[in-house]
Amino acid sequence: MKIICLHASSYNIALVDEGMRGINIEVDHVVDQQLLHLIQREESEQQYTYIHQKLQQLIAKKPDAILITCTNYIALLEQRPLISEVPLLMIDEMLFKQLPKTRQTLTVLFTNKQIVTGTLQRLRKFCPWVKQIEIMVIDNVFSWYLAGEITKHDARIYETLLSLGNGQLMAAQLSMSRAVERYNQQHQQLVIHPLEAIRKELSMFKNE
Structure with missing residues (x-):
């Protein structure tokens, strides 16, 4: 099984790797700090467009699932869901x-x-x-x-x-x-x- 983990901070990588130790999953980490800046200065529509485009890029890699550890991403997706053939795993759930x-x-x-x-x-x-x-x-x-x-x-x-x-x-x-x-x-x-x-x-x- 292959999972892409989407983070807002690179320091979360070591935490997730530690949590998945002994678990038979291939993990590909992607760090995206840009959204944190967008939230502070852009309109909501631009935020939704950005996150949907970013996730579509990850979906195109055809992982078995995408684990989203950034709660800012999750909150935006709650307001504007993305239909995806790849399961989106929300860390807060x-x-x-x-x-x-x-x-x-x-x-x-x-x-x-x-x-x-x-x-x-x-x-x-x-x-x-x-x-x-x-x-x-x-x-x-x-x-x-x-x-x-x-x-x-x-x-x-x-x-x-x-x-x-x-x-x-x-x-x-x-x-x-x-x-x-x-x-x-x-x-x-x-x-x-x-x-x-x-x-x-x-x-x-x-x-x-």
């Missing part, structure tokens, strides 16, 4: 599948303010049983991630998790996964995060 059907308040952590609204709309669509949602944006650290200051970025997320304690927690962005995994391992917690969601979704392809 993988994440939402991990949420237990409980009425407990869910705290969702973000570092990128721009994706909060779109992610919440899709969360409510896919997980209607989640009634109480609290949002926490960890300010300033997403720019560190994009600049390659990964250690500094992960440390702030880890410190934030320490301050929250117990409760139903979910990290909304793949970039947060490394810090969340460290926290889960050291504190026997279960903070839901995208990297573990990828592992579970694709576990059927594990090597024997």
Whole structure:
């Protein structure tokens, strides 16, 4: 099986490769940082045109599926879907599948303010049983991630998790996964995060 992974940051490549270790899938990574700039300065119609053209280029390579890790892409596709003969795997849908059907308040952590609204709309669509949602944006650290200051970025997320304690927690962005995994391992917690969601979704392809 061959999957193309579409990212907005090259630093997500190592995370996905780590998540797919031991899984019998050929992965081709494509990084597209242009959309982040378009979102800040262009009209919506240009954004939709751009993302559809980019995905058509990837579809033409005839992979078995395309995994989209950029939540900005996903939010735009929610508004303007693309009909594709190649399955488009949305990382947030993988994440939402991990949420237990409980009425407990869910705290969702973000570092990128721009994706909060779109992610919440899709969360409510896919997980209607989640009634109480609290949002926490960890300010300033997403720019560190994009600049390659990964250690500094992960440390702030880890410190934030320490301050929250117990409760139903979910990290909304793949970039947060490394810090969340460290926290889960050291504190026997279960903070839901995208990297573990990828592992579970694709576990059927594990090597024997």
